[in-house]
Amino acid sequence: MQLNAKIPEGKLQEKWARYKATCKLVNPNNKKKLDIIVVGTGLAGSAAAASFAELGYNVKSFCFQDTPRRAHSVAAQGGVNAAKNYQNDGDSVYRMFYDTLKGGDFRSREGNVYRLAECSLSLIDQAVAQGVPFAREYGGYLSNRSFGGVQVKRTFYARGQTGQQLLLGAYSALSRQVAAGKVKLFTRHEMLDLVMIDGKARGVIVRNLDTGELERHAAHAVVLATGGYGKIYYLSTLAMGCNGSAIWRAHKKGAGLASASWTQIHPTSLPQLGAYQSKLTLMSESLRNDGRIWVPKKENETRRPVDIPEEERDYYLERRYPAFGNLAPRDISSRAAKERIDAGYGVGPQRNAVYLDFSHSIREYGIDIIRERYGNLFSMYQKITGINAYETPMMISPAAHFSMGGLWVDYELMTTIPGLYAIGECNFSDHGANRLGANSLLQACVDGYFILPYTIGNYLADELKTGKISTDRPEFEQAEKQVVEQLTRLTTINGNRTATDYHKELGALLYDKCGLQRTKEGLEEAITRIRALRADFWKNLKVPGGHQNVNSEVEKAGRVADYLELAELMCWDALTRDESCGAHFREEYQTPEGEALRQDDKFQFVSVWEYAGPDQDPILNKEHLEFEEIKPAVRSYK
Amino acid sequence: MVDYQLDDVNPEMSFLEMLDTLNEQLVLKGEPPIEFDHDCREGICGQCGLFINGRAHGPLAATTTCQLHMRSFEDGDTIYVEPFRAKAFPIIKDLKINRSALDRIIQAGGFISTHTGDAPEANSIPIPHHVAEQAFDSAACIGCGACVATCKNSSAALFTGAKVSHLVILPQGKAEAATRVVQMVDQMEKEAFGNCTNTKACEVECPQGISADDILRMNFEYNKAVLLVDGK
Numbered sequence: 120m121q122l123n124a125k126i127p128e129g130k131l132q133e134k135w136a137r138y139k140a141t142c143k144l145v146n147p148n149n150k151k152k153l154d155i156i157v158v159g160t161g162l163a164g165s166a167a168a169a170s171f172a173e174l175g176y177n178v179k180s181f182c183f184q185d186t187p188r189r190a191h192s193v194a195a196q197g198g199v200n201a202a203k204n205y206q207n208d209g210d211s212v213y214r215m216f217y218d219t220l221k222g223g224d225f226r227s228r229e230g231n232v233y234r235l236a237e238c239s240l241s242l243i244d245q246a247v248a249q250g251v252p253f254a255r256e257y258g259g260y261l262s263n264r265s266f267g268g269v270q271v272k273r274t275f276y277a278r279g280q281t282g283q284q285l286l287l288g289a290y291s292a293l294s295r296q297v298a299a300g301k302v303k304l305f306t307r308h309e310m311l312d313l314v315m316i317d318g319k320a321r322g323v324i325v326r327n328l329d330t331g332e333l334e335r336h337a338a339h340a341v342v343l344a345t346g347g348y349g350k351i352y353y354l355s356t357l358a359m360g361c362n363g364s365a366i367w368r369a370h371k372k373g374a375g376l377a378s379a380s381w382t383q384i385h386p387t388s389l390p391q392l393g394a395y396q397s398k399l400t401l402m403s404e405s406l407r408n409d410g411r412i413w414v415p416k417k418e419n420e421t422r423r424p425v426d427i428p429e430e431e432r433d434y435y436l437e438r439r440y441p442a443f444g445n446l447a448p449r450d451i452s453s454r455a456a457k458e459r460i461d462a463g464y465g466v467g468p469q470r471n472a473v474y475l476d477f478s479h480s481i482r483e484y485g486i487d488i489i490r491e492r493y494g495n496l497f498s499m500y501q502k503i504t505g506i507n508a509y510e511t512p513m514m515i516s517p518a519a520h521f522s523m524g525g526l527w528v529d530y531e532l533m534t535t536i537p538g539l540y541a542i543g544e545c546n547f548s549d550h551g552a553n554r555l556g557a558n559s560l561l562q563a564c565v566d567g568y569f570i571l572p573y574t575i576g577n578y579l580a581d582e583l584k585t586g587k588i589s590t591d592r593p594e595f596e597q598a599e600k601q602v603v604e605q606l607t608r609l610t611t612i613n614g615n616r617t618a619t620d621y622h623k624e625l626g627a628l629l630y631d632k633c634g635l636q637r638t639k640e641g642l643e644e645a646i647t648r649i650r651a652l653r654a655d656f657w658k659n660l661k662v663p664g665g666h667q668n669v670n671s672e673v674e675k676a677g678r679v680a681d682y683l684e685l686a687e688l689m690c691w692d693a694l695t696r697d698e699s700c701g702a703h704f705r706e707e708y709q710t711p712e713g714e715a716l717r718q719d720d721k722f723q724f725v726s727v728w729e730y731a732g733p734d735q736d737p738i739l740n741k742e743h744l745e746f747e748e749i750k751p752a753v754r755s756y757k
Numbered sequence: 758m759v760d761y762q763l764d765d766v767n768p769e770m771s772f773l774e775m776l777d778t779l780n781e782q783l784v785l786k787g788e789p790p791i792e793f794d795h796d797c798r799e800g801i802c803g804q805c806g807l808f809i810n811g812r813a814h815g816p817l818a819a820t821t822t823c824q825l826h827m828r829s830f831e832d833g834d835t836i837y838v839e840p841f842r843a844k845a846f847p848i849i850k851d852l853k854i855n856r857s858a859l860d861r862i863i864q865a866g867g868f869i870s871t872h873t874g875d876a877p878e879a880n881s882i883p884i885p886h887h888v889a890e891q892a893f894d895s896a897a898c899i900g901c902g903a904c905v906a907t908c909k910n911s912s913a914a915l916f917t918g919a920k921v922s923h924l925v926i927l928p929q930g931k932a933e934a935a936t937r938v939v940q941m942v943d944q945m946e947k948e949a950f951g952n953c954t955n956t957k958a959c960e961v962e963c964p965q966g967i968s969a970d971d972i973l974r975m976n977f978e979y980n981k982a983v984l985l986v987d988g989k
Contacts, residue, residue, distance in 0.1 A: 170873040185794065186860050188900055189802040205880065241876070248876035250869045250927050252893040259883025277893060283801055284896060291868035298864040306857065329849050358797040393767055395774050398798045499800075502817075502824050505769075568873045617784045619777070664789035669850040672790055 120375055120729045120740045125529045126230040131748050135234045139573055143580035150175035153579050154338040156323055158310045158365055160187030162560060163543025164344030165289035166567025172301035174572060179336055180302050181325060183309040183360055188290045191346055191358045192563060195282025196403050198274035199560040201239035206263055210271040212236045217749060219558060222268045223551020224701035225751035228744060230530060235549045238565040243275055245568055249288035253277050266556040267404060267448055274557045279403060279495060285560055310365045313372045314598045320539035321588055322595060324602050328674060331667040333599055335590035339582040340538045340575055343369060347522035347544040349382055351682045353626025354391055355519035356401040362678040363685050366526050366545050374526050374534040375727040377547035380693035381523035383554055383702050384635050386452035388518035389503060390472035399518035400503055403496055404556060407445045409480040409489060412436050414464040414473050424474055424512045435459055442757055450553055450702050453517035457635045467514045474512035517635060521559060523550045527727045531574035532566060538578060542566035552701025606666040609676045614659030618676040621656050625686055633690050638706045642694040646687055653683040688728055691737055698722045719751055768828040773798060773805060775827055793852040798823040803899030807852055808839040813903035813962040821964045841906035844949035856902050858948040859916060865944035866937040867920040869930050882928055895922035897965045904959035910951030915959040917945050918971035925978055935982035942979050
């Protein structure tokens with residue numbers, strides 16, 4: 120596998136400008152001769168599809184939801200970062216670049232991260248022009264707040280619904296292009312395979328979820344904007360439909376998959392209450408400003424939290440990380456919670472949670488102040504749990520949240536397959552081993568609005584001579600045949616276990632062995648057990664109802680089949696990285712104080728995985744990370 | 758109407774998890790699952806929506822179906838579950854419906870005609886705090902269609918009014934105010950939605966608490982656009 124990151128020459132500050140000034144362009148009259156497929160309609164996908172159409176390309180846009188506006192970008196709460204320095208507090212593109220690189224534990228590319236910070240400026244302008252109602256000061260100027268891992272206020276927000284408002288902006292731009300006839304929209308269509316012709320991405324096979332029919336679509340380039348795969352853990356903060364199938368199927372066709380195991384586990388989510396549970400709802404990180412996290416000092420404590428006296432409580436974050444206390448970063452806080460829960464100090468009916476206690480703040484500031492700050496979160500908590508958190512502590516627990524890993528892309532956001540691009544959370548690019556809060560909305564938007572519309576032209580300029588691509592070609596026929604075979608197989612095993620049942624078992628295993636903490640032995644065991652589970656899946660799965668009609672069980676089964684393969688790759692990724700960095704914490708590699716211990720001399724590279732065939736060990740390729748501008752340092756939060 | 762009996766329902770389950778549990782049992786018996794819409798399960802994507810015991814999204818105010826929990830029901834209850842019904846929302850299967858008519862209303866004009874790259878500096882358009890907050894209140898619509906389902910006329914006036922209001926309240930949206938509202942209302946009428954007769958039932962069932970005042974604003978903007986040429 121050839122890995123050329125194609126970082127432009129020159130000084131960090133000049134790379135992107137130089138690229139834009141020298142990349143190939145497609146004449147406006149020629150753009151209408153070129154077709155682009157965009158899979159996914161979240162922030163990255165909608166932004167890219169709308170921007171391509173505005174430029175004059177013909178776009179086909181696909182999503183599995185019933186309308187583009189439901190893509191999971193909609194659920195992001197906190198905000199979006201931009202180095203506007205409206206607060207005059209010392210922010211700059213360079214500072215944002217450094218914060219992001221450091222937050223990712225120095226496991227991302229300087230060039231990409233700098234460009235992310237640089238483009239953040241235009242994004243806020245773009246969103247405001249679309250009508251995104253960001254929070255404003257009384258004078259009418261934009262308001263900012265602060266997020267973890269930084270010392271400035273650079274986060275723009277729209278109450279607790281920033282993702283929704285940004286997505287509605289992108290959706291409106293997309294809708295305008297649908298009305299103009301430049302985007303053809305295919306809702307409730309799921310991509311089931313990538314079609315390659317002569318080594319290039321040339322189309323997709325999709326299933327119409329309303330009829331079960333398969334369709335072939337051809338284009339000169341294919342863009343995947345299909346989000347993250349944290350739902351692989353079954354219990355996660357993601358939507359039920361979020362999946363890794365598009366990227367996994369592209370991977371099997373030759374696209375490299377990078378840093379597969381790097382998953383952000385968010386510390387403040389609602390805990391699992393029962394085996395029936397389908398997802399874990401996130402509670403905003405902001406709560407940790409006024410809430411104190413603790414567990415009882417006594418194992419298997421049975422008293423109500425309010426009956427446990429102060430001296431019998433263990434405020435473990437304050438104890439272990441006195442400098443940051445309850446505001447320790449996400450990876451550290453999540454690991455510390457798991458440590459206490461595993462040691463038998465967990466609380467709640469499943470003993471899988473810790474307390475987040477506001478009683479001290481309520482005593483100090485009064486209940487009205489706390490209600491004003493967090494009222495909507497307290498009411499959401501009450502709606503879900505039935506518990507009044509003004510009177511008794513919240514119970515929270517870590518939950519799988521964001522995939523830093525994904526399809527490997529070069530500076531142009533192209534995968535290792537020519538003509539196949541990956542944008543937003545489904546690529547691996549900018550966050551390194553740990554993403555900073557409010558950088559995910561940013562990356563999705565910047566990829567879609569400001570980067571890909573330039574870089575895709577550099578490829579399409581050479582595609583004019585290709586002409587229309589027929590879907591009658593044997594490559595399409597072959598791909599469709601394989602999809603039919605898989606669907607038929609899934610629906611005819613007629614065993615005795617449901618797809619969800621397999622998903623739950625896989626998720627629990629993966630969370631235990633390849634979640635917050637990993638060990639060599641655990642990962643090796645996980646690989647063996649995942650292989651066995653996968654074999655069992657293909658023997659004992661039950662999917663009634665066939666695939667030539669509406670059938671949500673078929674949809675689930677296909678996704679779980681892919682998860683069963685992707686999960687193994689995640690374990691290989693974690694097993695072969697003998698260091699700890701960011702969210703990847705190998706227990707063997709920690710400082711005496713229990714902090715992540717990087718091994719820069721051996722692992723200053725991106726692990727890029729190549730598919731070797733069914734049930735074969737995957738092949739590891741390495742992209743070495745060069746640091747020209749900064750020097751990797753040790754992160755410490757003591 | 759089909760009857761299902763489900764035992765051992767945990768009061769902590771969400772309504773959709775109750776349906777998941779039922780579906781798992783059906784699948785194991787070799788029956789196809791009951792099809793229903795859902796995705797984020799945290800009340801923001803707008804994809805879920807069931808008519809439960811005669812009410813859109815069930816008995817609680819300001820709550821989507823996914824945020825409703827079984828503790829809101831009694832042991833032994835018979836619960837009537839229907840899809841959101843409206844001529845403009847054809848049923849796909851079971852409880853799953855097609856709401857693409859709402860997309861077409863947005864496509865008719867629910868946007869500001871800006872393109873990537875042409876935006877002025879964000880702070881060059883000061884928007885007073887209360888104006889931004891008011892626009893947000895309307896922009897918060899999740900497009901679930903509960904307003905349509907609960908309306909005796911199956912009107913989409915609250916949905917359309919919310920988008921018209923969001924964009925007309927903001928200075929960026931004023932340039933196209935007249936064409937937008939006319940095109941969106943025309944599209945709404947082309948789809949099979951009924952007319953609004955101001956019962957305000959929509960406002961009661963809206964999980965996002967969108968105010969029926971948005972319908973008044975839409976009518977005001979529409980009349981202004983039709984009666985006055987170029988807003989003069």
